[in-house]
Amino acid sequence: xxxxxxxxxxxxxxxxxxxxxxxxxxxxxxxxxxxxxxxxxxxxxxxxxxxxxxxxxxxxxxxxxxxxxxxxxxxxxxxxxxxxxxxxxxxxxxxxxxxxxxxxxxxxxxxxxxxxxxxxxxxxxx
Amino acid sequence: xxxxxxxxxxxxxxxxxxxxxxxxxxxxxxxxxxxxxxxxxxxxxxxxxxxxxxxxxxxxxxxxxxxxxxxxxxxxxxxxxxxxxxxxxxxxxxxxxxxxxxxxxxx
Numbered sequence: 001x002x003x004x005x006x007x008x009x010x011x012x013x014x015x016x017x018x019x020x021x022x023x024x025x026x027x028x029x030x031x032x033x034x035x036x037x038x039x040x041x042x043x044x045x046x047x048x049x050x051x052x053x054x055x056x057x058x059x060x061x062x063x064x065x066x067x068x069x070x071x072x073x074x075x076x077x078x079x080x081x082x083x084x085x086x087x088x089x090x091x092x093x094x095x096x097x098x099x100x101x102x103x104x105x106x107x108x109x110x111x112x113x114x115x116x117x118x119x120x121x122x123x124x125x126x
Numbered sequence: 127x128x129x130x131x132x133x134x135x136x137x138x139x140x141x142x143x144x145x146x147x148x149x150x151x152x153x154x155x156x157x158x159x160x161x162x163x164x165x166x167x168x169x170x171x172x173x174x175x176x177x178x179x180x181x182x183x184x185x186x187x188x189x190x191x192x193x194x195x196x197x198x199x200x201x202x203x204x205x206x207x208x209x210x211x212x213x214x215x216x217x218x219x220x221x222x223x224x225x226x227x228x229x230x231x232x233x
Contacts, residue, residue, distance in 0.1 A: 035222075045162075045170065045213055045224040061221050095169055103157075103176050110158050111217040112175035119169050 002026040004096050004117035011123045012086050020120045022079040022096030029077035030054040033099040035113065036070065036081045038092040046092075050099065051079060086124045093119040128152050128216050132225035140233045145201040147228045149214035154194040158218035161190055161199045164227075165210040173212075174199065206232055 007021040022034065036048040049060035051070040058070045069082045079096055096117040101109035129152035139145050149159065157177040162170040172181040174190040177197060187202045201208055209232045214225040 037224075044227045045215075047221050047223065050220075059220060102179070110176040111222075112160055112172055112181070113162070113170075113215075114172050114175075114181065116169040116171065 002098065002115045004098060004115055006094075006096060006117040006120045009121040009123070011125065014087055014124055014126055016086050016124075017082060017084040018086060018122050019080055019082040020094050020096075020122070022081070022117050024077045024079070024098070027098075029072075030074055034070075034072070034079040035097050035099045037095045037097055037113075039095070039119075040089070040092040043092075048081070048094075053079065083122075086122075088124050091122065091124045093121050095119050127221055128155065128219055128223055130214055130216055130223050130225040132212075132214055132228050134228060135226065136229040136231070138231040138233050139204050141204055141206060143204045145204050145208075145230065147199045147212055147214075147230075149192075149197045149199070149225050151195045151197075151216055151218075155216045155218035157193060158216055159190075159192065159197050160215045160217065161188075162213045162215065162224075163208075163210050164213065165207075170213065204232070208232070 003025045005023045010018050012018050030053045033050050035050045038046050051058045053072045067084050072079045097113040098115040102112050103110045131150045133148050159177045161174040163173050164170040173184050178190045189200045191198050211227045211229050213227050
């Protein structure tokens with residue numbers, strides 16, 4: 001069965017960096033995009049970016065450009081998200097999600113986040 | 127960016143009720159819409175993709191409809207385990223923005 005298992009909770013000081021891992025299993029890692037979504041306590045879902053595990057291509061939300069890097073290791077079917085220059089408002093649960101194409105027509109496909117990691121709480125505090 | 131606006135932001139309903147949540151996109155998104163459920167303390171899970179297709183294992187009391195800018199999630203016969211927060215998301219254009227969420231309480 002498909003699983004996305006994330007690394008554990010982290011506590012970081014302002015200005016530091018954090019790397020969250022997302023180990024996948026149950027499917028071919030390079031076949032589907034991985035996206036990252038975060039959620040501050042009591043708040044909604046915020047999209048951060050995507051990565052193609054096959055090519056390594058990435059795309060980031062404008063808000064995080066220059067501060068985030070998404071990478072992967074195909075040998076261990078794991079995606080990584082690094083966020084730098086942490087601030088207190090980066091305190092959130094960070095989710096990796098598998099993004100799959102669903103219905104395709106004329107070169108475009110509807111898509112779906114069909115599997116989510118369990119989330120990794122990152123706390124930024126001095 | 128495409129903006130997604132959900133309503134209501136919260137609601138309270140009784141077991142057995144029919145519940146409707148709406149999601150409006152700031153521009154047409156065809157049928158490129160998903161719905162997610164998030165139970166307290168858990169990661170979100172996919173309910174519906176492509177506006178109206180139920181994800182595997184999702185109970186048939188959930189249904190989705192709509193097109194272009196206006197979409198609806200309906201729960202027919204609310205169950206106690208349906209409490210939580212519901213989010214819509216468009217995947218027509220990057221960034222794939224989420225609605226702000228609808229918090230559902232069981233009376």
